Amino acid sequence: MTEDHGELPPGLALSWGVLPVQRRGPKPALSIEQIVATGIEFGDRDGFEAISLQRIAAHLGVTTNAMYRYVRSKEELIVLVNDKAVGLPPELPEGWRPAAIAWVDAQVKLYAERPWLLDVPIRGAPVTPNQLRWVEAMLTALSATGLSQHDNLGCLLLLSGYVRNYASLARQLGSSADAPVQAEQVGRFLVPRLIEGGYPTLTSVYLNQEYEDGLDDDLEFGLARILDGIDVLIAKR
Structure with missing residues (x-):
């Protein structure tokens, strides 16, 4: 009895090492591991938005369409990259x-x-x-x-x-890049206004340098x- 992976969430089967049935044709030039490692590299260097099929394809020297031989969607890619990076x-x-x-x-x-x-x-x-x-x-x-x-x-x-x-x-x-809340000039500005405005507890917290x-x-x-x-x-x- 064969497993039906059609209803599974994207990336689930691949994350467990269950690969899709390989279609006839030339041997794949890449591997899932290469693609995922490249995605992690982009994430570590440039952040989450940098992880894309297009960028990974260009880096690995293949077309974006060629990537779909390995992963079905960006969502599937992200699932795999996330699990490996964790x-x-x-x-x-x-x-x-x-x-x-x-x-x-x-x-x-x-x-x-x-x-x-x-x-x-x-x-x-x-x-x-x-x-x-x-x-x-x-x-x-x-x-x-x-x-x-x-x-x-x-x-x-x-x-x-x-x-x-x-x-x-x-x-x-x-x-x-903002100055911290407890910066001296901020305190000098706020404390008299807190006193005047009726913030006795916050005034005490500020004066004790606990609010930062x-x-x-x-x-x-x-x-x-x-x-x-x-x-x-x-x-x-």
Whole structure:
């Protein structure tokens, strides 16, 4: 019995190494691996928008039409490039909480290294090999909590969303050419207006130099609060 891949999302079968039936004709001059590696190279160097069938074809010395022998669409290309660029998760330490900290830290570093991954459209739950390795690693760690699979998936989604939100904010702050909020001249301008306008709490925060653009220890603080909440859920269950 042969598998029917016609109804699968773009790139899913290829990401698992299931190649389309080769039509008769000359032996393919390229490989999926070459195309994907070139796409990652463009993403790392020029960002997400640089990953296109046209640019990859020109770089590899073939026509754009020739690319369709290997991938059916740009969407399929992006799926393959994304999964390969994500790579494999690290070995996680024992204990669900240290494992969650290591898992989040690894993803934050991944997005810092390849910020263009944040621009890849999310079209559903992870289904490609490397992305599912990340899911498998965290779910395995969470399985020791005694929570249900449904709760563990919820915890995973919460951690993943936190990582993306933090990484996106860090990316925007890192690329901003604007002066930081806590710049001395900004403070001198705002503080008297905050006092006059009735912002006593914010005035205190500003005067204590707590209100600024830098994330500092915000990652650890927010993650600790999430993990504390999971601990409460575990105790309730």
